[in-house]
Amino acid sequence: MGSVFGHLFRISTFGESHGGGVGVVIDGVPARTRVDLDRIQHELDRRRPGQSRLVTQRDESDRVEALSGIDDGHATGAPIALLVRNKDARSGAYDHLRDVYRPSHADFAYDQKYGHRTIAGGGRSSARETIGRVAAGAIAMAVLEQLAQTAGSAPVEIVSWVDSVRDIEADVDTQIVAREQIEAHPTRCPDVDAAAAMTTAIENARRNGNSLGGTVRAVVRNVPAGLGAPVFDRLEADLAKAMLSLPATKGFEVGSGFAGTRMTGLEHNDPFVPSESGPITATNHSGGVQGGISNGADLLFRVAFKPTATISSAQDTVTVGGEATTLAAKGRHDPCVLPRAVPMVDAMTALVLVDHVLRQQPNELLPAIG
Amino acid sequence: MGSVFGHLFRISTFGESHGGGVGVVIDGVPARTRVDLDRIQHELDRRRPGQSRLVTQRDESDRVEALSGIDDGHATGAPIALLVRNKDARSGAYDHLRDVYRPSHADFAYDQKYGHRTIAGGGRSSARETIGRVAAGAIAMAVLEQLAQTAGSAPVEIVSWVDSVRDIEADVDTQIVAREQIEAHPTRCPDVDAAAAMTTAIENARRNGNSLGGTVRAVVRNVPAGLGAPVFDRLEADLAKAMLSLPATKGFEVGSGFAGTRMTGLEHNDPFVPSESGPITATNHSGGVQGGISNGADLLFRVAFKPTATISSAQDTVTVGGEATTLAAKGRHDPCVLPRAVPMVDAMTALVLVDHVLRQQPNELLPAIG
Amino acid sequence: MGSVFGHLFRISTFGESHGGGVGVVIDGVPARTRVDLDRIQHELDRRRPGQSRLVTQRDESDRVEALSGIDDGHATGAPIALLVRNKDARSGAYDHLRDVYRPSHADFAYDQKYGHRTIAGGGRSSARETIGRVAAGAIAMAVLEQLAQTAGSAPVEIVSWVDSVRDIEADVDTQIVAREQIEAHPTRCPDVDAAAAMTTAIENARRNGNSLGGTVRAVVRNVPAGLGAPVFDRLEADLAKAMLSLPATKGFEVGSGFAGTRMTGLEHNDPFVPSESGPITATNHSGGVQGGISNGADLLFRVAFKPTATISSAQDTVTVGGEATTLAAKGRHDPCVLPRAVPMVDAMTALVLVDHVLRQQPNELLPAIG
């Protein structure tokens, strides 16, 4: 267990940084969904290394191949398997790690769990594992859009961006920020001034053999009301699990989050006001969920990513044999994962939403009580 | 879906604040586990209303009855069903809510999802739903202890407490804080000074028809290394889902959390140092999980609870018919959920851990490679 | 694991023959379904002991109580918990079984699995466990009917009956047999002559301290085409699991079944012929499923039940201590489970169908390709 996510739109990812390839099998894509490989490739390009000087310079071109489940550009209803071949292995680059536990990396815990570890490239903890998620997320987005189109409603719009790097915080209007602004800068921060400062900070970190963390913020617009459940499968609970399942994450908050704990109930409650489309909330401290269920307001949440564990500065650690030693990692690594984390957050959000949408019983399934 | 939690230790909760009762069915309790109803009752008493003047004064004595799965004080391996009868209904107390959507409460979202809502007591969103979780959590704790005892290892120790109420923050040494200190004060804050300030703040909030939020912090000691998984079922991801599935939660962080995003990699990485029991970390920014898997260090996490939505001050809202109106809630409500949230956090932690422990393949399952 | 069934209409049964009671929690009943406790009680009465001289004379009146999830006669969308209290315990009746493994009963295997066993009444293997299934099945039937009514289509009609007892076979026209004919005779065999012969055979078996087995046959009419899946979750695979999960079952066949293995492809294939409602099959050797998916024809299947293991004749067996001994069971037992198995087969069929119906994506979810 552990590599399967979702109930009705169920994905199984596979693959490590070294070996035949990485990918995903998606079970539950509704038949007749249009599936555009270019769009999947576009999302993969957003997450791939080497896309800018801010991220790792490893060359991973990451071309996706569809193995099954698609016929003439449409989902057949069968599982869709997507494969991206590995290349640029250079596994010799990992020889110096063979006998050393990297601080704050997965390899010690792996050894404890599995009784062995894959040293090269981080094994299953490699960021390459997220290729399968991002590819599946692209299909999830297509399903959400096409279901909305069929229903004649506005399509779900998932927009996430780099909200902070270390102590540099972006100032962004969540109500209007659009993906074009985010993609306009390699940091994926739509606040131009903050983006410039982040760039400088990240380049300095790289130069110094150090790394930086930060936060990604997300807004989801046109979320149908009624997604989620009052108890375990609360929409925010499933989002929290999805986000904390991404590598390097340390926190999740929805709506007012931790800051909301400093407000009183009178300040925090979102008053309902009438509107043409029915009751809406005047504020959105709830972040679009109430009682675990979407209320039609924008979903708002934030995810914390720690600074990358792999750095080239020397650090104290211990060998596999239990001796104290010092390690300075070699190889090409991200000094800051945040820009590449944005498409991962987008993808996981889409995966959570599509699963809840498919699970949702149509409101008109049974007649009103009266 | 939505009321089932866990894979190998699987609980199904049921019940609303009004009706025959609330409870839980637990499938997967290992046969021969000693099950002590007094201990379950003790945990329920920690979460019940009326236990101090800081919480709601509703009288819910909440006596638990075991319906099945226990024979002569031991689990038989069959599902254990636990039932707590409802009483003290006073459903007339909810008449004034029949036609009004309460701000930041679940009822509007319910209406959108289910096409109807249970007004009395919040239906399924009632805090009474957590009775089933707390009862199941008490059994999960017993399983964890008895498995450790059989294995000859130190028992998992789950300790959580009220870490802040609004802006009053406790100063607690996570390495030594013990449950007795926490239970010594009705706030469940083990910092005596902070506890006093919290008490005053909560009483003021009640008097003013207002409410307060805060955070619960948890430490788990003696966690076996190797729990969790590298991808979706990361230990912190399952904890995040568990915590965000509790009513009124808005955030979760593990280890350094959001504050960790302001550190550099060099500051944040936990150096390994040799010890008699093998490599340990000198610091614990990781919070006990690396690569999604427990590393043997203390688990550390924090959960944000918003101020209670139900307050007696007047607030703007909208009627079911769509008209603007004003609502001042009647009835007896918690001005601050934090003290009663502590046993809920304990229970959900135990439920996550026991499921991962049972899922874990014993290290000696297959011989070492080499 | 082991006591949960279904994905979107998920039931957790609990309870043994001795203890507080037996019941079920059902998660996934669509909100606003009308739920009629009298109907649930009616199905329970069909399975209860003592209903005729053909079945065990234990007095179990089995009144069902709804604990949650129902408001004013309708499902709220929350889990529905149903409880039937145990009574008439007479556990002393089991004293003679304390140290003996009953032949072909569960107690030896229990000992191997759980390291202990509940002697009284068979523990979890008691036929009383099926109370939860039958109660849940009655709600499943109501959901199926009401969904069909909302859609304007003919309601799914599940009809099963005793098809054979030992070598006495009923001659029944599956196209027209109706539940009233089945309920008209205590054997639940609608062939009057066969029913009379079965009655005599069962009464003889009881007199002789022996027991009989037989088969239940089922037809399901108005099954929507498109239920099921091509691979693991084939409709017949889920029916097979459901039926083999009932106590005392030894076999399942759909459509032509084992007899169909003696036909050639030319004889066995069901030719399509045009009809006003589209293509239909001229024969139905397929039993209503093709490629794992319902094709709109009647579902046809058959289930084998072995003769009851508990008999009052003396049999060779072994004590818990490993000594050869002889056992003649005391107490009141069914000489033939078949009449009481019929409502169980009905219930499991309804549970499988409702889960597949809820899982089904509406055909109009996405536009046609072309």
Add this chain to the structure above:
Amino acid sequence: MGSVFGHLFRISTFGESHGGGVGVVIDGVPARTRVDLDRIQHELDRRRPGQSRLVTQRDESDRVEALSGIDDGHATGAPIALLVRNKDARSGAYDHLRDVYRPSHADFAYDQKYGHRTIAGGGRSSARETIGRVAAGAIAMAVLEQLAQTAGSAPVEIVSWVDSVRDIEADVDTQIVAREQIEAHPTRCPDVDAAAAMTTAIENARRNGNSLGGTVRAVVRNVPAGLGAPVFDRLEADLAKAMLSLPATKGFEVGSGFAGTRMTGLEHNDPFVPSESGPITATNHSGGVQGGISNGADLLFRVAFKPTATISSAQDTVTVGGEATTLAAKGRHDPCVLPRAVPMVDAMTALVLVDHVLRQQPNELLPAIG
């Protein structure tokens, strides 16, 4: 949903007869299991077409590639993805089927479910889908063997064979039959005389444009006692689902099966007798399961396969447009699936058993009561 099987050893199959390839992702292979690709290939060779003149002559060499989860011949604990490329497409061979529903084939039901169908090669209903199952089954067998080896117990031995073709029945001693005898003849029937008669019958059927069905019988030796559960996840229920999920299956029976319904309880009950290893049964009408749980005796079951639907004789059917027509299938098809079904039954058996073994809590987990 529908293409995922298992809980702790969870497989996701993908792929159709035409397209990039078919395969499987296996989540839950215990780390350090030796994985031998030659053995997987060997099992695939047993199921592939063209292996004898008795089966379809399509050329599918079916070389398996491991994409992930294996390092230096051992499972790493990460998902194992296995891929077999498609070739020899000849999709023009299916042009004559574009507008016609094949009798007793999946395409009409697909149209009803998905609103479209993949004509070429049967899409997801292609026997090629079973490649993923057979490959996963080979790994499941390796896990079962190595767990037994570690535990010092005799390895689980799964042996299945062709028991009948049409009315030709094999006479086989289930206690001693071995795989070598089965593999010695292309029919996979270890009774030499019956095998010869089956060969003639199958060759005649092919010549006449017809097809034959039959049964596969299986014995599993050295099954640990205690696998299964008393209620839904009974061992025989999971086997029934597994077998009925194979293409062309119409029935399943365990132990005495349908024939057992003609015995009395006194005849059918399996008397316990003392043995050196504890109580064993003198007969095995139970088929190795009692109360849903393995009792240590051989597992015995039988599976019915209908005659292949695709035949070259002319048959009545209906066009997609609803007009009556006649169809004579072209292409190369199996006149009898039985010989190739044997490795599929082996594989599904291994998948069910390994999942139950991993789910099983070790008996020594908790101390004995008393």
